[in-house]
Amino acid sequence: MKKSEAALQKQPQVAGGGDPEIAREVRTIIAERCGMSVDAVTPDLSLENGLGVDSLALIEVNVALEERFQIVAPDFAAPEQAQISTVGDVIAFVEAQLAARGGRGGAP
Amino acid sequence: MIAPRTRAEREAASRTPEEQREHERREVAAHYQNDPEIFSMVLDSRLAYATGIFLDPGESLETAQERKYDWVRRELDIHPGERVLDVGCGWGSNLIYLAEHTGGSFQGVTLSDKQRQEALGRADRVGVASRVRIDLAHIEDVDLEPESLDAVLFVGSIVHMHNRERIHKKIAAALRPGGRLLISDCYFPARARGDRESAATQYIFVQALGYCRLISLAEELGMIEQAGLDVRRVEDLTSSYVHTVARWIDNVRSNRARIDARAPGFSRLLQTYMTVGRLSFARRTALEYMIVATKAGGRERLGVAPSPEPGRAP
Numbered sequence: 425m426k427k428s429e430a431a432l433q434k435q436p437q438v439a440g441g442g443d444p445e446i447a448r449e450v451r452t453i454i455a456e457r458c459g460m461s462v463d464a465v466t467p468d469l470s471l472e473n474g475l476g477v478d479s480l481a482l483i484e485v486n487v488a489l490e491e492r493f494q495i496v497a498p499d500f501a502a503p504e505q506a507q508i509s510t511v512g513d514v515i516a517f518v519e520a521q522l523a524a525r526g527g528r529g530g531a532p
Numbered sequence: 533m534i535a536p537r538t539r540a541e542r543e544a545a546s547r548t549p550e551e552q553r554e555h556e557r558r559e560v561a562a563h564y565q566n567d568p569e570i571f572s573m574v575l576d577s578r579l580a581y582a583t584g585i586f587l588d589p590g591e592s593l594e595t596a597q598e599r600k601y602d603w604v605r606r607e608l609d610i611h612p613g614e615r616v617l618d619v620g621c622g623w624g625s626n627l628i629y630l631a632e633h634t635g636g637s638f639q640g641v642t643l644s645d646k647q648r649q650e651a652l653g654r655a656d657r658v659g660v661a662s663r664v665r666i667d668l669a670h671i672e673d674v675d676l677e678p679e680s681l682d683a684v685l686f687v688g689s690i691v692h693m694h695n696r697e698r699i700h701k702k703i704a705a706a707l708r709p710g711g712r713l714l715i716s717d718c719y720f721p722a723r724a725r726g727d728r729e730s731a732a733t734q735y736i737f738v739q740a741l742g743y744c745r746l747i748s749l750a751e752e753l754g755m756i757e758q759a760g761l762d763v764r765r766v767e768d769l770t771s772s773y774v775h776t777v778a779r780w781i782d783n784v785r786s787n788r789a790r791i792d793a794r795a796p797g798f799s800r801l802l803q804t805y806m807t808v809g810r811l812s813f814a815r816r817t818a819l820e821y822m823i824v825a826t827k828a829g830g831r832e833r834l835g836v837a838p839s840p841e842p843g844r845a846p
């Protein structure tokens with residue numbers, strides 16, 4: 425599947441009203457790791473090209489999200505493996521993981 | 533002279549050999565001076581901090597490491613009373629396995645006193661302490677008698693050493709005729725793939741591990757040959773390293789809180805550098821090889837080690 429198709433399939437999940445607090449927290453973590461302001465980290469931003477960072481920053485985002493939400497995430501730095509290519513995909517992924525577990529994860 | 537490929541190597545090249553040795557002693561030791569208890573949550577039960585050998589992706593880390601220890605044992609073919617040097621012996625994974633399974637006498641060298649203590653404790657517990665000695669030293673500072681050793685191994689350690697040519701000459705001189713050298717470590721492909729100056733590379737080579745120098749396989753083999761040894765075999769273990777590191781990362785995940793309780797933030801460093809490593813091996817921008825070389829003379833060794841039957845889809 426092409427990345428753009430994966431993104432299209434994921435988009436409705438995001439638009440379909442996830443937890444705004446989770447979305448905000450995910451965007452904050454991405455912003456911190458990538459040296460951007462939270463407002464600039466919009467759901468449509470591409471991880472590969474939009475964030476202007478190398479694979480280390482993406483790996484750091486991975487690890488920080490796993491730590492914060494106590495989840496296991498695929499490598500965002502290896503887009504050929506993960507069907508997650510935008511910030512919105514990341515938010516949808518985290519929300520889906522938390523929903524599957526039936527909770528919000530541990531304290532920050 | 534091999535041209536430097538990374539910032540860390542250019543800096544190393546600008547130091548005198550003594551300064552570089554001091555740099556390695558300090559910067560490389562720092563990682564291995566972390567609490568051994570942490571590594572016991574991440575690695576196999578013998579604490580190998582290097583690739584195992586997987587035949588099947590479903591195997592356990594323990595199985596893959598056990599296969600590697602046994603492979604090393606067969607390659608080194610240590611007879612009773614033979615003298616073995618394990619350069620960069622870590623917490624004693626290979627050294628203690630070999631002491632338990634052969635009648636050799638063993639000298640390990642490490643830059644970390646915590647590793648030395650842990651390895652000595654383990655050797656004692658399994659009853660091989662009388663044949664095991666471990667020195668806290670940089671290998672370049674260890675005196676080796678000419679033609680005094682039957683086997684030398686560097687497993688996951690030579691990558692930390694900048695002055696390779698000097699080390700190869702020293703080891704080759706210390707091997708007896710018929711002596712064996714085994715190296716298992718990480719190499720760059722000869723033709724560059726990927727960005728060797730990336731932040732990810734700098735993170736793993738410098739921030740996490742202090743100092744690493746990846747050269748190409750051919751360059752390492754060339755130095756071994758120039759030092760007077762004959763290459764016996766080379767195995768590509770890159771894919772096995774992908775699975776080894778994946779197991780380590782899973783273990784970091786499931787022990788995150790316990791690791792950070794002992795060293796705040798260390799689980800993050802481990803997972804980050806290991807993920808960089810796993811992706812590099814998976815993309816083959818870094819390669820993992822096991823090299824065996826011998827010094828002419830001594831016992832004749834015929835045959836080749838059998839290659840396992842390739843796994844086939846059912």
Ligand SMILES: C[S@@+](CC[C@H](N)C(=O)[O-])C[C@H]1O[C@@H](n2cnc3c(N)ncnc32)[C@H](O)[C@@H]1O
Nearest residue numbers: 580581582620621622625643670671688689692
């Ligand atoms: C990744 S660990 C591998 C440990 C062990 N060989 C194993 O496979 O489990 C690297 C080891 O090399 C040692 N080391 C690195 N540079 C060294 C040097 N110049 N002299 C001696 N030991 C060194 C470190 O102290 C550490 O024990």
